[in-house]
Amino acid sequence: MADLLDVAGRVAAVPLALLARARGGRPMHPRGVVLAARLTRTGLPRPTGVPWLDEAGTDDVLVRLSRGAGLPPRLPDLLGFALRAPGERPVDLLLSSSGRRPWSRRVPVLRRDPATTYGSIMGYRSPAGPVLLAAAPVAAGVFDLGARVGRGPEQPFGRVELGAQTEPPDPPLHFDAVLHPPPGLVADGPMARFRRPAYTAARAALGEPLDAVRPPAR
Incomplete structure (x- = not known):
């Protein structure tokens, strides 16, 4: 099965690379801000052995809100919530608009309003078992980050407060959730094996594996 997924990812990488060149950078989610x-990470109530989920901390980050197919705003689209925590080892989260119930966070749902729930279609491996991440709006410009570990319930571990747009409003910020998972987590499962070669092709088409865009000082 793993070999088939790898082959499928390599096959998909060819049109994705061509699309990235045609669109000047992004094969998917071409329109965004x-x-x-x-x-602000408050930590999960029950330790998992993953510092990024367990420990409290505050980081200046970048969040890109986007439309998967780049359709006009009046039409539903697969929305994206991408988070980058810069550093020597950056952390990238890629979440897609999904069902509103914890059990449906992995089900992609087309939506118009970016103030919606987002889930990780791709899972992670951790010392405590499989991990799925999600984001849910709690106020205007504020999202709670949650994690479901193993068969347990989804629980909040942090909060993201959105600020001002960057300048330019949509810089060439390239995310890779497979290469840059949170510390203590490993991208795992069918989607990770499918995405890995596709991401590699997209980075090659872009010419730069990482960007130098950083959050402004506060």
């Missing part, structure tokens, strides 16, 4: 944001 990047916002400076503050991530």
